[in-house]
Amino acid sequence: MARVVVLGAGISGHTAALHLRRLLGKQHEVVVVSPNSNWNWIPSNIWVGVGRMSAKDVTFKLAPVYRKKGITYHQAKAVALWPEGDDASAKPKVEIEWTAPGKVGHVERIEYDYVINATGPKLNFGATPGLGPDGHTYSVCTYGHAEEAAKALDGVIAKLQRGERQRLVIGVGHGTCTCEGAAFEYTFNVEHELRSRGLRDLAEIVYFTNEYELGDFGVGGLSFKQNGFVTTSQLWTESLFVERDVRSITRAHPTKIEDGRLYYETLDGVDGVLDFDFAMLLPPFRGVDLKAFALDGSDISSEIFAPSGFLKVDADYTPKKFEEYRAEDWPSTYQSPKYANVFGIGIAFAPPHPISVPRTSPRGTVISPAPPRTGMPSGLMGRAVAESIADMLAGRSTTPQHKASMADMGAACVASAGAGFTKGTAASMTMYPVVPDYVRFPGYGRSLDDTTGEIGLAGHWMKNLLHYMFIYKAKGLPGWSFIPE
Amino acid sequence: MTENSSTEPVSPAEVPLAVTLAPAPTDKTLRQRKSVPLQGFRFAAVSLRMLKMIRKSHH
Numbered sequence: 001m002a003r004v005v006v007l008g009a010g011i012s013g014h015t016a017a018l019h020l021r022r023l024l025g026k027q028h029e030v031v032v033v034s035p036n037s038n039w040n041w042i043p044s045n046i047w048v049g050v051g052r053m054s055a056k057d058v059t060f061k062l063a064p065v066y067r068k069k070g071i072t073y074h075q076a077k078a079v080a081l082w083p084e085g086d087d088a089s090a091k092p093k094v095e096i097e098w099t100a101p102g103k104v105g106h107v108e109r110i111e112y113d114y115v116i117n118a119t120g121p122k123l124n125f126g127a128t129p130g131l132g133p134d135g136h137t138y139s140v141c142t143y144g145h146a147e148e149a150a151k152a153l154d155g156v157i158a159k160l161q162r163g164e165r166q167r168l169v170i171g172v173g174h175g176t177c178t179c180e181g182a183a184f185e186y187t188f189n190v191e192h193e194l195r196s197r198g199l200r201d202l203a204e205i206v207y208f209t210n211e212y213e214l215g216d217f218g219v220g221g222l223s224f225k226q227n228g229f230v231t232t233s234q235l236w237t238e239s240l241f242v243e244r245d246v247r248s249i250t251r252a253h254p255t256k257i258e259d260g261r262l263y264y265e266t267l268d269g270v271d272g273v274l275d276f277d278f279a280m281l282l283p284p285f286r287g288v289d290l291k292a293f294a295l296d297g298s299d300i301s302s303e304i305f306a307p308s309g310f311l312k313v314d315a316d317y318t319p320k321k322f323e324e325y326r327a328e329d330w331p332s333t334y335q336s337p338k339y340a341n342v343f344g345i346g347i348a349f350a351p352p353h354p355i356s357v358p359r360t361s362p363r364g365t366v367i368s369p370a371p372p373r374t375g376m377p378s379g380l381m382g383r384a385v386a387e388s389i390a391d392m393l394a395g396r397s398t399t400p401q402h403k404a405s406m407a408d409m410g411a412a413c414v415a416s417a418g419a420g421f422t423k424g425t426a427a428s429m430t431m432y433p434v435v436p437d438y439v440r441f442p443g444y445g446r447s448l449d450d451t452t453g454e455i456g457l458a459g460h461w462m463k464n465l466l467h468y469m470f471i472y473k474a475k476g477l478p479g480w481s482f483i484p485e
Numbered sequence: 486m487t488e489n490s491s492t493e494p495v496s497p498a499e500v501p502l503a504v505t506l507a508p509a510p511t512d513k514t515l516r517q518r519k520s521v522p523l524q525g526f527r528f529a530a531v532s533l534r535m536l537k538m539i540r541k542s543h544h
Contacts, residue, residue, distance in 0.1 A: 235507060239508050239510065242507045243510055243515075376539075383543075409542035410538040410539075410541055411538070412535040412538050422521060423519070425518060430538045432541060432542075450538060452534055455518060456518040457521070457524040458525070458527035458528035459531065461528050462528065462532070484539045485543070
């Protein structure tokens with residue numbers, strides 16, 4: 001009998017847990033450790049943030065799903081790995097601290113045969129003074145944050161209805177943020193809501209980003225064929241900004257945020273100040289506060305985690321210049337090079353380097369997006385690692401055989417630009433591969449046949465379909481495993 | 486694109502448009518983006534494209 005412990009129940013961790021349970025015999029135990037009792041379809045949080053959906057529309061309770069599936073669930077957060085065991089036994093363990101009502105703060109160590117770190121990001125609001133719900137800006141990273149943003153937006157709408165001009169700043173809260181796509185979606189959903197209420201003329205909307213150009217999205221932008229030309233996501237995105245009269249400040253890093261005032265530095269070393277009435281700025285991510293200890297109790301965190309707190313896996317972490325980046329640098333099995341029974345997936349694995357061109361200001365401030373690794377890539381990683389562990393436990397292999405490199409997988413992204421069955425719109429994009437491979441695809445780094453983009457109502461229907469389809473899948477309802485990641 | 490160089494607060498009119506040279510969609514394009522029959526066809530096309538992507542990505 002073996003025990004596989006999955007740390008985290010986001011898209012990657014939950015996918016891994018469901019597939020592990022499907023693939024492993026009942027003699028093996030699958031344990032999920034997650035501090036939040038709810039599963040959240042995060043891509044729809046932007047609709048919670050504009051009041052189109054409530055938190056209950058984008059979440060469900062994890063415990064009943066896991067009970068039905070035969071997965072052991074601990075509502076707790078992982079605080080330390082003991083991959084060599086501890087004083088009590090040489091069996092690897094993970095130390096957890098319970099967050100469930102009645103057990104809050106209770107600490108225990110649970111043994112594992114395999115552990116998957118899918119803890120996602122720590123929302124690092126502290127990186128920028130004044131950033132976040134405890135500061136002066138809102139977020140849509142969690143459904144709770146999105147509900148707060150929606151309430152604040154209601155306040156803005158009330159002021160607009162009284163004839164008061166308002167400036168809304170939406171974007172990123174640090175020069176190294178990722179998930180620009182989410183900020184883009186929230187920008188255009190807010191714009192759509194204000195326009196549909198006839199209040200758009202009084203509102204100035206500013207998209208504030210660390211991207212070098214609009215349409216970068218942390219993947220270095222896209223090139224695709226359209227009307228006989230190869231065009232770029234930059235041109236395409238800028239066109240949407242012009243159409244909707246959304247202003248932008250690019251290549252920027254917020255240095256400090258006060259009540260209603262944002263201070264920032266730009267890539268060319270210029271300081272700026274921007275006053276706002278409402279700001280939704282995404283935080284930068286880092287790894288959660290997870291430590292690792294050797295058998296003798298010495299701290300080995302720096303050996304298995306990158307300085308960013310993300311788990312080092314089978315990537316090539318040799319520092320390189322952008323021109324030297326290779327597709328092979330990216331991990332494929334997500335196995336820790338130090339401990340073969342430790343894996344890191346989703347946002348929790350340490351990427352070898354950015355995808356967008358890394359840039360720093362004259363002051364040395366990094367102002368360029370971190371690589372996104374959410375959504376479809378996260379699900380694919382979860383599935384691949386589950387399949388590899390199932391094979392190893394069944395004796396079919398001794399090393400992980402299933403691969404899910406971001407340099408050899410595509411991604412389908414649907415970025416909402418406004419909700420409504422006949423009035424909605426979204427940008428539907430596909431890219432292959434996520435990480436450009438200039439050896440396989442000279443010139444553009446990606447397949448021009450498989451990298452596409454279009455804007456329209458169909459995209460909104462697609463985003464809606466994905467919302468219901470992935471919640472259905474995550475609930476493990478009949479046929480769930482036939483729905484692809 | 487960043488054009489704010491002041492340490493004074495930027496007034497509403499001073500935050501620049503993204504890029505004024507970017508092509509704006511024509512009325513026809515905007516109508517097509519909202520046309521339910523046409524978008525029904527596009528929905529099918531986008532679905533097929535995404536299925537192709539998914540198939541390529543599941544090894």
